[in-house]
Amino acid sequence: MQHSDPEITIVGGGLVGLSVALGLLSAGRRVRVLDGADGDARASQGNFGLIWGQGKGWNFAPYANWTMDALAAWPGFARQLKELSGIDVALDQSGGYEFFTDSAEMAGFAAQLEQQAAHLNDRASFEILTGDDLRSQLGGIGPKVVGASFSPRDGHVNPLRFLRALRCSVHVLGGCVTMGATVSTITPQPDGGFLLTLANGQSLGAEIVVLCAGLGSTALARGLGFETQVRPQRGELLITEKLGDRLPFLSSTIRQVDEGGIQIGGTKAETGMDDSESLDVMAGLARHAVTVFPALEGVRVVRAWGALRVMSPDGYPVYAKSAAHPGAFLVTCHSGVTLAPLHASVLAEWILNTSPTPDMEAFDERRFALSHAA
Structure with a gap:
């Protein structure tokens, strides 16, 4: 069942937007997700699928604890997705x-x-x-x-299967996901609520708007009173042929998906919106993999691609409520896979202002203004 009059509109249908939608739908709210064009930069379709905690928040305690909460929540979250969608995301959290x-x-x-x-x-x-x-x-x-x-505590999932499970789960709970719905402007209304104008000229109303549009959030956020500017950071991946033998390890740069192929990644480059692959980086990834595990030397690489991470000024998540326009929220982060269970539960409670309201103050965008003032 889909509702024709959603009260909450989520702008962005990637891992973050769909996870938040799942949490809001589970709380009984009517939710619409507007996903952009096929050609948009999509971190959700280029991610490594890691559920990872090592080193995260080493100099920012709230993020260290937030990440650890997410790791602990993943087994139950994977079961929830399987029950709703029928899709096994292939969670392996064995270290x-x-x-x-x-x-x-x-x-x-x-x-x-x-x-x-x-x-x-x-x-x-x-x-x-x-x-x-x-x-x-x-x-x-x-x-x-x-x-x-x-x-x-670390692990991984099948990233494409995870994205599909989220989409299916949102549909099962009655959410409406509209593909190819690029939002051009969001205009706060005098009597409350918001008017969203799409690139095709269509106008939609919403009581609550949650910006989860990744690299597309900055252009829309200013009009809602937000100051955070995210930036792209390119990562590149190699994908090998499927292997019958299993790797004896999982690492942050080398992993074998449940279907047999090996992913090799972990690069970081400040290249603006250029997500193309580069031969020297791909060669470096191959050398790294063979250095760590020489048995990979003869394995064929069948695909390679670049994708853009979504990075806040300090690299940590931003969860912000608009003081100027109540009902507008900004949600952006890099670790959309790891943090998904909390986006689908705790963050939804924060958006809905449930009692007791989760304390997300440490992740508010005001921290950037405070750091500049200091």
Whole structure:
């Protein structure tokens, strides 16, 4: 069943927008999701599928704890998606590694993990392994790997199946998802609510508007009183042929999906809106994979692509309510997969101002103004 008069309109139908929609629908609200054009930059279709906590929030305690809450919520969230959509997102949360070939870099990351652990108290769980320890545990790790960190809480899902499960779940709960609906302007109305004008000239009304449009949010946010400006950051991926043998590990840069193919990634580049692949970066990814696990040397690469991450000024999520125009919300983050269970629960409660209202003050955009003032 779909409602013809949704009270909440979500602008953006990627992982973040759909997760928020799922939470609002589960709370009994009428929700419409407006998704943009096929050619829009879409982080949701280029992500690595990681559910990851290592190092996150090492210098920002609220984010460290928010991430840990999300990791703990993932098993139940995966079950919810399976019940609603019938789709198994292939959650594997049996632990993950960060591999290092440089001792100084490894020492620096270990120090960050210690700071992260101080924020998490007894919820922190990681270990540092030397290269020899690592090779004794995982056969086939290359001799140039000097060590690794490991956390038993990290994991991954099948990213495309996850996106499909979210879409199906939103439909099952009565949400209306409109594809190819590019929002040109959002105009606050004198008596409350908002008027959304689409690129095709259509106008839609909404009592509540939630901006989850990723890199498209900045242009719409100013008119609603928001100041946050997000920027693109390009990452590139290699996809190999499907393998019958399973990798003995999951890492933040090398993972094997449940269907057998291996994804290799982890690059970061400030290239504006250019999401094209670059030969030198792809070659570097291949070298990295073979350095970590030499048995991959003969494996064929069948696809490669670039995608744009959505980055706030400090890299952390922004969850903001408009003081100038009540009923307008801005939701933007980079780790849309990891944080999805909380976007579909706690964040929906925050938007609806339930009692007790979740405290999201640490993620408000006012932190940028405060840091500039300091």
